[in-house]
Amino acid sequence: MAYFSIIIPVYNRLDEVRDLLDSLSKQTDKDFEVVLVEDGSTLRCDAAVKEFEDRVDVKYFYKENEGRSIARNYGMERASGEYFLFFDSDCVIPEHYIATLRKALEESPTDCFGGPDAAHSSFSDTQKAINYSMTSFLTTGGIRGGKVQLEKFVPRTFNMGFSRRVWEKVGGFREMFSEDIDMSTRIRQAGFAISLIREAYVYHKRRVNMRLFCRQVYVFGMSRITLYLLYPDSLKLVHWLPAVFVTGVAAMAVLAAVVSWMWLLPLVAYLLGVFGCALAMTKSLKIAALSIVASVVQLGGYGCGFLKAFFTKIILRRGRNIEEEIAIRKGKSTHTDITAMETPYRSSRIADLSAEDRPREKALAIGVEALTTTELVALLLGSGTPGESVINLSQRILADSGNSLQELSRRTIRNLVRSFKGVGDAKAVTLLAAIELGKRYAQEGPVEKPVINMPSKAYDLMLDKLTGLDHEEFWVIYLNTAKRVITRARISQGGVAATVVDVKIVLRHAIDNLASAIILVHNHPSGSLRPSAHDDALTDKLKNAAKLIDVCVVDHIIFSSRGFYSYSDEGRL
Numbered sequence: 001m002a003y004f005s006i007i008i009p010v011y012n013r014l015d016e017v018r019d020l021l022d023s024l025s026k027q028t029d030k031d032f033e034v035v036l037v038e039d040g041s042t043l044r045c046d047a048a049v050k051e052f053e054d055r056v057d058v059k060y061f062y063k064e065n066e067g068r069s070i071a072r073n074y075g076m077e078r079a080s081g082e083y084f085l086f087f088d089s090d091c092v093i094p095e096h097y098i099a100t101l102r103k104a105l106e107e108s109p110t111d112c113f114g115g116p117d118a119a120h121s122s123f124s125d126t127q128k129a130i131n132y133s134m135t136s137f138l139t140t141g142g143i144r145g146g147k148v149q150l151e152k153f154v155p156r157t158f159n160m161g162f163s164r165r166v167w168e169k170v171g172g173f174r175e176m177f178s179e180d181i182d183m184s185t186r187i188r189q190a191g192f193a194i195s196l197i198r199e200a201y202v203y204h205k206r207r208v209n210m211r212l213f214c215r216q217v218y219v220f221g222m223s224r225i226t227l228y229l230l231y232p233d234s235l236k237l238v239h240w241l242p243a244v245f246v247t248g249v250a251a252m253a254v255l256a257a258v259v260s261w262m263w264l265l266p267l268v269a270y271l272l273g274v275f276g277c278a279l280a281m282t283k284s285l286k287i288a289a290l291s292i293v294a295s296v297v298q299l300g301g302y303g304c305g306f307l308k309a310f311f312t313k314i315i316l317r318r319g320r321n322i323e324e325e326i327a328i329r330k331g332k333s334t335h336t337d338i339t340a341m342e343t344p345y346r347s348s349r350i351a352d353l354s355a356e357d358r359p360r361e362k363a364l365a366i367g368v369e370a371l372t373t374t375e376l377v378a379l380l381l382g383s384g385t386p387g388e389s390v391i392n393l394s395q396r397i398l399a400d401s402g403n404s405l406q407e408l409s410r411r412t413i414r415n416l417v418r419s420f421k422g423v424g425d426a427k428a429v430t431l432l433a434a435i436e437l438g439k440r441y442a443q444e445g446p447v448e449k450p451v452i453n454m455p456s457k458a459y460d461l462m463l464d465k466l467t468g469l470d471h472e473e474f475w476v477i478y479l480n481t482a483k484r485v486i487t488r489a490r491i492s493q494g495g496v497a498a499t500v501v502d503v504k505i506v507l508r509h510a511i512d513n514l515a516s517a518i519i520l521v522h523n524h525p526s527g528s529l530r531p532s533a534h535d536d537a538l539t540d541k542l543k544n545a546a547k548l549i550d551v552c553v554v555d556h557i558i559f560s561s562r563g564f565y566s567y568s569d570e571g572r573l
Helices: 014-025 047-050 068-077 097-107 123-137 164-170 179-189 210-230 236-260 261-282 284-314 322-329 339-340 361-366 373-381 390-400 405-409 413-419 425-441 455-460 503-510 533-547
Strands: 004-010 032-037 058-063 083-086 112-114 159-164 194-196 202-206 475-478 485-493 519-521 550-562 563-566
Touching: 004 097, 004 519, 014 032, 032 068, 058 068, 083 112, 097 112, 123 261, 123 284, 164 179, 164 455, 164 550, 179 194, 179 210, 179 485, 194 339, 210 236, 210 284, 236 261, 261 284, 261 339, 284 413, 284 425, 322 475, 361 373, 373 390, 405 425, 413 425, 413 533, 455 550, 485 503, 503 533, 519 533, 533 550
Parallel strands: 004 032, 004 083, 032 058, 112 194, 519 550
Antiparallel strands: 083 159, 112 159, 475 485, 475 519, 550 563
């Protein structure tokens, strides 16, 4: 098992992947694996991966395009490391990175961490200028892990890591704007500390021109408002500065035109300050001059995105448009236009529907059984086209089949793709797969869940999950009033001697499944069947907590290869 699992989502970045894997092959510490997830690229990088198979422990996966956050989660599910590391595909990793990071974690253990980014000597002058802008205190770039901090450090996914136990407790990334900031916030809220390891830096390639850089920071500005809607306390004064810059420059331009050109002097002074600081840092007149342009682009693009999102989402009270966010981020390439980013769903009009009329929100509020057939099909399709909402597309598909699911089931994947603009292979497969599942469900008879009315049956039920493990796991069997199994859930996994159990998670599953009783089960890899003092205390704690929601703890089974110990049989419940 590797110490680190490096998770890399990739979308049409063949050359970047080569540079990244080459840098990883030169690491002085080799105790890591690379999990590269190709997120539906049309320009695949599997050939590049094969070039490095003899130098890097790399696992390659290709999946349907769902967005880089989903790709990262996909990679974590297939990773084996104690820690997960995340790099963007456009990073180059210094040869001492893994060794430096391991040393820092051994000296000061932490569950979540990140480091800064820097410009490599091989980068273009434009990339170096953009790097200066993104890391300079004068542009609020200091929040990215530089020496000057304007707010609490937040790791970014170009250089971020956390432990496996963080993932098990917090879950994965959400597919949204600024998913790394959202993830860091959830990690902090879960009680984990986050550390900045300045020595563990990466070389992060920037956009190759200012136009693409502007598009990037524009989305950053929009995402800050999205984060504010999720976490109202997250919006700080520093996040307003680009918006202040935009409005201030606009005001100075008007006053200069109407009153006097001297109103532009504050702007000139600021730009000269940027030039001077950039020159002192880079020792290049050209890079310093380009840094002025990059700083204006960064503040202007971010500020415009911020103001636009603030007006539409807060002033107009439209709130988050989750579909829009996902559409912008899914498979996003550097060739995406701002105009396309602003309106991928506005033209489809689904955003104009009230929240209770949107299929996903409606299903979450009152259940999928309340949805119309059209809305169910819309959920399966996921999205429409720039000119047609997913609701309208669903209506067309059903109408073309006489509003009959039986007729729709007779259509082929090719037929659906050819007949309806906006339906590709993935949507057609999803739709027909759902119908096939419905057919098979109708053909199945009722499933009789086992009755657990004695400890030996609980032991037999868990044989497939706990036999042969070299580490502890804690499971709960959830029962209905007739003591039939509703479900079983792994609550936690730990080391060879212990595992941590969160009572809230145990009870949440009980509530979600409307359980009347629960059976606690955990294994002892040592083979011992004697309960520890910790086992006793945990049993009492869970028993008392479950009483509050009218759930009975009927047993606690200690599982081993030699048999089992039952608290119920021993009269200890």
